[in-house]
Amino acid sequence: MKSAVIVFPGLNRDRDMIAALTKISGTAPAIVWHQDDDLPDVDLIVIPGGFSYGDYLRCGAIAARSPIMDRVRDRAAAGVNVLGVCNGFQILLEAGLLPGALMRNQSLKFVCREVKLEVTNADTAFTRGYTNGQVIRCPVAHHDGNYFADSDTLARIEGEGRVAFRYADGTNPNGSINNIAGILNERKNVLGLMPHPENLIESAHGGDDGRALFSGLLGQAA
Amino acid sequence: MKARVTVTLKAGVLDPQGQAIEGSLKGLGFPGVASVRQGKVFDLVIDGTDEESARSQLTSMCEKLLANTVIENFAIEITN
Numbered sequence: 001m002k003s004a005v006i007v008f009p010g011l012n013r014d015r016d017m018i019a020a021l022t023k024i025s026g027t028a029p030a031i032v033w034h035q036d037d038d039l040p041d042v043d044l045i046v047i048p049g050g051f052s053y054g055d056y057l058r059c060g061a062i063a064a065r066s067p068i069m070d071r072v073r074d075r076a077a078a079g080v081n082v083l084g085v086c087n088g089f090q091i092l093l094e095a096g097l098l099p100g101a102l103m104r105n106q107s108l109k110f111v112c113r114e115v116k117l118e119v120t121n122a123d124t125a126f127t128r129g130y131t132n133g134q135v136i137r138c139p140v141a142h143h144d145g146n147y148f149a150d151s152d153t154l155a156r157i158e159g160e161g162r163v164a165f166r167y168a169d170g171t172n173p174n175g176s177i178n179n180i181a182g183i184l185n186e187r188k189n190v191l192g193l194m195p196h197p198e199n200l201i202e203s204a205h206g207g208d209d210g211r212a213l214f215s216g217l218l219g220q221a222a
Numbered sequence: 223m224k225a226r227v228t229v230t231l232k233a234g235v236l237d238p239q240g241q242a243i244e245g246s247l248k249g250l251g252f253p254g255v256a257s258v259r260q261g262k263v264f265d266l267v268i269d270g271t272d273e274e275s276a277r278s279q280l281t282s283m284c285e286k287l288l289a290n291t292v293i294e295n296f297a298i299e300i301t302n
Binding site for chain 2: 057058061065093094099100101103104105106107108146148149150175
């Protein structure tokens with residue numbers, strides 16, 4: 001699987017993502033600085049987490065307006081898989097690649113802990129390594145993960161099977177509507193999620209529940 | 223030309239920061255505060271003197287960047 005990681009100033013989870021992609025796919029991802037003109041031909045584009053542009057204006061708002069995001073939008077329209085984690089999810093929402101918005105956590109606190117996630121649609125390139133209803137462990141670390149969409153949008157994404165992951169077992173860390181942790185675009189080739197599967201891929205992390213997200217993608221490209 | 227853009231959360235969108243401020247105001251002895259909603263203010267200086275053109279540009283700025291219209295409304299005021 002060929003992958004690319006987009007890097008914006010202020011991200012800090014890019015190295016974890018690069019390590020996870022390298023270990024699981026056996027190939028180091030291309031690293032694409034946000035001002036680079038070329039987005040190489042890849043099977044997967046990843047926008048990792050962090051604090052792009054210091055979260056100025058709104059989380060992900062400035063990064064979402066970078067020219068590189070036009071390239072990402074074109075590739076997504078051509079069917080390339082795009083994954084956004086944490087700040088990457090916020091950037092995909094601000095760029096209009098996914099519907100809705102992420103608001104300040106209901107507790108107003110930055111939350112850094114492990115949660116439980118239910119896989120609510122295992123029939124996608126990102127989730128095929130799991131089964132429907134499977135509950136996995138996953139770390140979260142964010143201040144603005146409280147997913148919100150208006151009632152029409154919410155009904156549509158729920159009805160179309162576009163909720164990929166939901167916080168389970170009362171572990172919703174942010175007040176997210178319908179316990180939503182990760183959503184897909186209409187074509188289901190763009191996934192944004194707040195939790196960090198790249199931080200739970202081997203025994204040294206204390207578990208590997210996040211690994212199947214990447215190995216599932218690898219299976220598709222192989 | 224000077225302009226002020228005010229961005230506020232849409233009605234019905236949860237505002238935990240506003241709620242926390244409301245709680246703090248009550249704690250300071252202002253029991254009459256029924257509701258607080260937090261927003262943002264942008265003061266801009268725009269080249270030119272054509273107010274209509276400035277308003278049209280500001281509207282575009284709000285829609286493209288200053289406001290997230292999924293959750294926020296915006297208001298534009300020419301201040302001179």
